[in-house]
Amino acid sequence: GNSVTQMEGPVTLSEEAFLTINCTYTATGYPSLFWYVQYPGEGLQLLLKATKADDKGSNKGFEATYRKETTSFHLEKGSVQVSDSAVYFCALSIQNQGGKLIFGQGTELSVKP
């Protein structure tokens, strides 16, 4: 079946530190991959996406590369800010399956000043 596995949190970093959140997936079809972010008290919003192998998604200083050979889509940011504190979800979607997103368990990031 289709599934997403993320590194467990919470992750606590100091401001300006480098961030990596690992995400690996299992898919029977050819997935599109996403990172969504959930700020405290809010719904999820799209952070970035990639639709084919070797694509790099990027937004707000975050980036992730679709690695088919390692079935991974790790999220990175070179210098985190306090405002990046949130829960990050990796997700996949398979074509012609109603657009359903399958989510990982989420990784909570806390950035300290």
Place this chain on the structure above:
Amino acid sequence: NAGVTQTPKFRILKIGQSMTLQCTQDMNHNYMYWYRQDPGMGLKLIYYSVGAGITDKGEVPNGYNVSRSTTEDFPLRLELAAPSQTSVYFCASSTTGNSGANVLTFGAGSRLTVL
């Protein structure tokens, strides 16, 4: 644009009570979804709809019902509330569901507690 609007934001139910979570979107999206979010478990799909009059079960449909009489509305019904349904519920919509690369727009969530 309001996007996806969910009501209520918070609700406490007693075991066995019934209620409906409302979801409305004003983006003319065909695809709509209900997810529940439990701590450390990510989001699980309850039901989804690919258009008015069409609904289908997701991963965790037991204890819930949905209807889709209009493009805009996708209410989620809990008939006999149980403590296991204590969760945060998110409604979402998208315009290009079957492409696989579609982006979901989420509501702000409804926090339900069953005591």
